[in-house]
Amino acid sequence: MQNKSGEIKMAEEIKNGMIMTVFSTASAVGKTLLSINMTAELAKSGYRVCVVDLDLQFGDICNYLKISPQKTIYDFQKNVENEQSTLDCQDYITQYEYQGISFSVLAAPRKMEEAYNISTQAVIAILSGLRSEYDYIVLDTTAAFSELNLAAMDLSTIITFVGIVDFIPTIKNMKVGYDTMRSIGYEKNKIRFILNRNNSKTNIELQDVEQLLEEHFYHVLPNDFFTAMDSLHKGIPLVIDRDTTALGQSLQDLIDKYTNRMRASDTPNAPLSSWMKKLFK
Amino acid sequence: MKDYHVLLVEPNNIMLERLSSVVRNTKGFELVFRSRDPQEALGQGGAFMPNLILLDIDTADSVKTVLDFVRAFPQTGILCLSNYWNAQIASDVVKAGAKGCLIKPFTTDELAAAVNTFGNSGMGMLSEVMTFFSPKGKSGKTTLIANLAMALAKKSGENVAIIDADLQFGDMSVFFNLDPQSTIVEATRDINLLSPITLNSYFTPITENVRVLCGTKRPEFAEDVSPKAFADMITMARSLFRYILIDVPPAFNPISVTAAEKSDKVYLVSMVSGGYEVNHMQRALDIFKVWPDYETKVKTIFTRVEPCEKQEQDNLEKSLEYPICSILPNEYLLVSAAANNGRMAVDIKPESPLARSIDQLAAKICDKQYQVR
Numbered sequence: 001m002q003n004k005s006g007e008i009k010m011a012e013e014i015k016n017g018m019i020m021t022v023f024s025t026a027s028a029v030g031k032t033l034l035s036i037n038m039t040a041e042l043a044k045s046g047y048r049v050c051v052v053d054l055d056l057q058f059g060d061i062c063n064y065l066k067i068s069p070q071k072t073i074y075d076f077q078k079n080v081e082n083e084q085s086t087l088d089c090q091d092y093i094t095q096y097e098y099q100g101i102s103f104s105v106l107a108a109p110r111k112m113e114e115a116y117n118i119s120t121q122a123v124i125a126i127l128s129g130l131r132s133e134y135d136y137i138v139l140d141t142t143a144a145f146s147e148l149n150l151a152a153m154d155l156s157t158i159i160t161f162v163g164i165v166d167f168i169p170t171i172k173n174m175k176v177g178y179d180t181m182r183s184i185g186y187e188k189n190k191i192r193f194i195l196n197r198n199n200s201k202t203n204i205e206l207q208d209v210e211q212l213l214e215e216h217f218y219h220v221l222p223n224d225f226f227t228a229m230d231s232l233h234k235g236i237p238l239v240i241d242r243d244t245t246a247l248g249q250s251l252q253d254l255i256d257k258y259t260n261r262m263r264a265s266d267t268p269n270a271p272l273s274s275w276m277k278k279l280f281k
Numbered sequence: 282m283k284d285y286h287v288l289l290v291e292p293n294n295i296m297l298e299r300l301s302s303v304v305r306n307t308k309g310f311e312l313v314f315r316s317r318d319p320q321e322a323l324g325q326g327g328a329f330m331p332n333l334i335l336l337d338i339d340t341a342d343s344v345k346t347v348l349d350f351v352r353a354f355p356q357t358g359i360l361c362l363s364n365y366w367n368a369q370i371a372s373d374v375v376k377a378g379a380k381g382c383l384i385k386p387f388t389t390d391e392l393a394a395a396v397n398t399f400g401n402s403g404m405g406m407l408s409e410v411m412t413f414f415s416p417k418g419k420s421g422k423t424t425l426i427a428n429l430a431m432a433l434a435k436k437s438g439e440n441v442a443i444i445d446a447d448l449q450f451g452d453m454s455v456f457f458n459l460d461p462q463s464t465i466v467e468a469t470r471d472i473n474l475l476s477p478i479t480l481n482s483y484f485t486p487i488t489e490n491v492r493v494l495c496g497t498k499r500p501e502f503a504e505d506v507s508p509k510a511f512a513d514m515i516t517m518a519r520s521l522f523r524y525i526l527i528d529v530p531p532a533f534n535p536i537s538v539t540a541a542e543k544s545d546k547v548y549l550v551s552m553v554s555g556g557y558e559v560n561h562m563q564r565a566l567d568i569f570k571v572w573p574d575y576e577t578k579v580k581t582i583f584t585r586v587e588p589c590e591k592q593e594q595d596n597l598e599k600s601l602e603y604p605i606c607s608i609l610p611n612e613y614l615l616v617s618a619a620a621n622n623g624r625m626a627v628d629i630k631p632e633s634p635l636a637r638s639i640d641q642l643a644a645k646i647c648d649k650q651y652q653v654r
Contacts, residue, residue, distance in 0.1 A: 025450055027418025027531055028554070057532045058416050058564065063557045112568050116533070142532055143418055144449055145500050167617035169423075169452035176450070180500050204621075229555050 017134040019127060021156040025177035027143045029164045030196040032060045033228055035140035040237035041255040043103035047135040050093060050104035054152060055142045056115035059108030066235025069094040069107035074114040076106065077122035089129050101240055120151045127155055145180060159186065162194045165204050175212055192218040219254045222246045285396060288331035289315040290322045291362065299386055307389040319346055323353050333396065334359045343370055344377045351378035360395060366476050368516045381520055384476035395478045398521060408519040411526050412544040415551055416561035418531035421584035422550040423452050424616050425609065426526045427625045428636060432643035434491045439523035442484060443493045446511065446540055447530045448503035451496025458623020461485045461495040466502045468494055469510035477520045487626055508539040515543040533568060546578055552585040559600050566603055580606035587611050589634065607642045610634045
């Protein structure tokens, strides 16, 4: 943690972080795994990143990272509601660190009744607080157009819309969800379709889905159930310790696209990478 | 079609004339006796050998009147007539022996539909409402409900309904390849104007005795369904169906909580995929612990259990620390093929392991019902 509370920030240090929501219209498509790995990969590139678990009732971020938070979003919002013009995010986040890579987690409430009592207004205030301290805020959500999710998506620069092609009802819901998002005014380029588990057993063609959606997939993640499962049981984002697997590579490619980054492996002109990074910081 | 010989009791003269003409104009119905006075009907009606009694119950003591008629005409079906729908009274008269309730005035179509519906299901109030809740979704819950409804209908021979209350992303219409005329949005919107018979027409038939109330056509319509109207609709549906299976969205929200509260049983459904499903199940169970009878009301089901054996169920039970009602095997390909073709009702073969497991669950549910409530 560099910016401990009480430390005076210099003007150029005040950030205006980018909010990225990970959303889907079906459950169990890999939102949490994707959120965690996007966060870890951004952190690996040197950004200050916070992942927020907005699956308030059944959030899995802490499970997948094997961390036990002292404070959660519930404690944070209580403080927001009570007064607090100066929100100190650092009091409520849990820092994840592994092999020198570090990022922040704002955990889902521990108790179900706490999850019930979190207002969307408070979450919006929290997010704008986080914005001033982080380069990226990644939001993991639930598969519903809830008031909270809609507010989160409103604030987001990019919505990562995760889908799997398993059977027709799932694809119908993706289409319905996409149409809904378009109808409430989200720009096309705000919504990025990510297909997860491309090679899973299915007899539905990718092209057919794209035709139905009238959109292309921005990125396709390969199917590697074993690596994914193994990573969540170990509690380590796979871009950190399994970055050479096909899935690890593909997740890094996704962040390359999101940050307009070029990795050393992509180009012999290595210094460009850090130059690019600075430019987009 | 069977001929109905109708005995009509209605105190209001104008209404009596009006209803008489409806009965006479309904195909297959013959008005054999009518009266404004229940006592007169009790005394003289028997001579005309009615096999259907339409009985006004907007009287001081509706239950007593029904009991009198049941005693005088034990072999005759009784449909009660009322100016308005009252769930409590409807429940009371059915307990007293009537087949169901019809709201006055009714049309020829409604009369015919009422006789069909109540003729099939008989005791409307002896119904069991089951809500299927899954903490995180993607549990195979929709597949389970679709197949369980079919199995229950087959086993019991009675009317079964599915209510798709997964308002934003309900899949029931896709599973059965339906293009419904009306959905849960219209049914809840109109509920104050409906009676059981007219509500029945909002359900889309799948087979002779299985009907589905489909979910919304677009997610934004979900906002139009108020929990209060939804609750009223469930109560009214009880007089139409022996079993009602409700599919609710993942996570606790006003609709899933309402469904759970209106249910006799809540089934928590989760797949097993090596993640944190058991933890989520425990979290969900915790919420229901405020019910004093939660151990009898809340049941758990795990899907995609491999191998689907007793040993595995015991292991799951141990880590869950709660009894498991049923485990279902993984038949991903079979299910997805059936769902893709909208042939859920016909493609899942009864000899498949999944169908057999669901059959056993249906048997459990049916058996329970024959115990005294």
